[in-house]
Amino acid sequence: MSWNCTQTEERLSDFLDGRMEREESAEFSAHAAGCTECATLLRQVGGLVTEMKAIEPLPVPAPLVRKILGATLGERTPQHGWKRMFGWVPILWTPRFAMGAVTVAAVLAIVLNTTGLTPKKLKRADLSPVNIARSANRQFHLAYARSAKFVNDLRVVYEIQSALQRTPEPPASTNPDPEPKSESPSGAPDQKSQTAPRPRSQVRNSPMLAFVMMCEFTRSPR
Amino acid sequence: MEPDAQLVQHCLRGDGPAWEELVKRHTRRVYNLCYRFTGNSAEAEDLSQEVFLRIYRTLASYQEAFGGFPTWLTSVTRNLLVDHYRRTRRDRVTDSLDDAMPVLEEKHSSARAPDKLAQAAELSVQLQRGLARLSPELREAVILRDLQGLEYNEVQVILQVPEGTVKSRINRGRIELARILGEMGVRPD
Numbered sequence: 001m002s003w004n005c006t007q008t009e010e011r012l013s014d015f016l017d018g019r020m021e022r023e024e025s026a027e028f029s030a031h032a033a034g035c036t037e038c039a040t041l042l043r044q045v046g047g048l049v050t051e052m053k054a055i056e057p058l059p060v061p062a063p064l065v066r067k068i069l070g071a072t073l074g075e076r077t078p079q080h081g082w083k084r085m086f087g088w089v090p091i092l093w094t095p096r097f098a099m100g101a102v103t104v105a106a107v108l109a110i111v112l113n114t115t116g117l118t119p120k121k122l123k124r125a126d127l128s129p130v131n132i133a134r135s136a137n138r139q140f141h142l143a144y145a146r147s148a149k150f151v152n153d154l155r156v157v158y159e160i161q162s163a164l165q166r167t168p169e170p171p172a173s174t175n176p177d178p179e180p181k182s183e184s185p186s187g188a189p190d191q192k193s194q195t196a197p198r199p200r201s202q203v204r205n206s207p208m209l210a211f212v213m214m215c216e217f218t219r220s221p222r
Numbered sequence: 223m224e225p226d227a228q229l230v231q232h233c234l235r236g237d238g239p240a241w242e243e244l245v246k247r248h249t250r251r252v253y254n255l256c257y258r259f260t261g262n263s264a265e266a267e268d269l270s271q272e273v274f275l276r277i278y279r280t281l282a283s284y285q286e287a288f289g290g291f292p293t294w295l296t297s298v299t300r301n302l303l304v305d306h307y308r309r310t311r312r313d314r315v316t317d318s319l320d321d322a323m324p325v326l327e328e329k330h331s332s333a334r335a336p337d338k339l340a341q342a343a344e345l346s347v348q349l350q351r352g353l354a355r356l357s358p359e360l361r362e363a364v365i366l367r368d369l370q371g372l373e374y375n376e377v378q379v380i381l382q383v384p385e386g387t388v389k390s391r392i393n394r395g396r397i398e399l400a401r402i403l404g405e406m407g408v409r410p411d
Contacts, residue, residue: 013393019374044400052368055346057254061267064253068245068271072278073238 003031008038015042016049114139226291233281244291245274251292251370252299258365259303261354269306273299289379296370297380300362307358348408355402360395367392 008031014020015028032038091097112119116135117126125131224243232240252273257266276298284294353361366377378388 009397010393013389013396016396017374041397041400044404045396048400048403049368049396051345052349052364053371055342055349055369057250058257060250060253061263064267064270065246065249067267068249068274069242071271071275072245073241 003027005035005038008032012045016046227286230281230284248295255299255370258353258369261350269302273302293376293379300380348403348406352399352402356395356398360391360398363391364395364399
């Protein structure tokens with residue numbers, strides 16, 4: 001294939017940008033080496049492309065970014081004095097910050113309660129890891145002992161209460177009913193007498209007693 | 223650095239600092255594109271502002287599948303530039319930028335010799351004048367490829383034209399620009 005000047009001009013950018021097959025590139029170069037006009041064109045355009053790629057971008061005019069931000073986000077006047085110093089205060093009212101603060105406070109309260117530290121009586125020695133561990137251990141055992149004692153007291157109360165409730169069966173009445181029973185015409189027993197409540201025992205009528213006993217047990221010194 | 227897509231999600235949830243970060247990150251790209259296309263710094267500033275205003279309003283329509291946030295941003299910028307070009311075509315007597323204030327590039331590399339710096343700045347100004355004489359189709363193709371450094375497929379997505387058209391526009395744009403600069407007496411080689 002014989003390469004000509006028209007092809008050289010048409011494929012000039014492909015050659016300069018390295019978008020040619022090796023064979024085509026060799027034919028292009030061979031033609032340009034032998035043709036003065038094509039060699040000049042290649043040198044001029046090649047030089048121009050190199051120069052253009054080397055040109056650094058223009059710097060952005062200083063107020064342009066500010067203008068763009070003003071046109072899109074709105075004008076933002078720089079704050080001075082106390083407004084600048086306390087510009088962060090509105091952040092405190094945002095829900096995200098408030099939630100974070102509440103969470104931190106809750107965690108702190110739990111940790112202090114668990115370790116048994118009191119902020120008012122806090123000493124430097126209390127902050128050592130050994131003392132914190134000891135205090136936490138003590139708090140844990142105290143809490144465990146209290147709960148065990150409470151359960152035990154409750155068990156005793158329930159046992160007493162159930163013992164008192166186990167009342168004997170009411171004695172069977174030997175006296176004939178002074179009032180004559182009115183028999184129903186159909187001969188069925190009287191429903192009123194069947195559903196009548198049993199007389200309560202004396203203990204069951206006084207639930208206050210169980211409550212007072214429970215109080216007495218739980219009020220025992222720790 | 224947080225990816226653009228993540229910043230966009232934050233912006234959609236009303237995160238102001240995320241939007242600020244997005245603006246700071248991409249203003250230079252947008253401003254340069256606008257300046258290279260219009261050749262006027264004041265116009266480029268106004269257009270950049272308009273681009274970000276449009277982006278801010280249509281941020282919910284951005285989809286990552288489109289080809290990344292920078293490509294989407296460039297596409298929006300390009301569409302706005304085309305609109306602007308059509309709107310102001312009647313007002314323009316000539317495409318010449320001789321009246322425009324030349325903006326010299328600020329070179330950050332201190333290793334460059336002063337004469338090299340001056341040479342590069344002069345070339346940039348001449349290049350801007352040459353670009354202004356290109357047709358809008360060829361100009362945008364050259365700017366996107368050689369000054370914004372985009373790949374062919376990215377240019378294709380932004381211009382919404384077939385790949386062959388992209389290749390043809392970039393090639394013709396470069397040749398035409400080299401010819402114009404040659405006429406102006408600028409020899410980049």
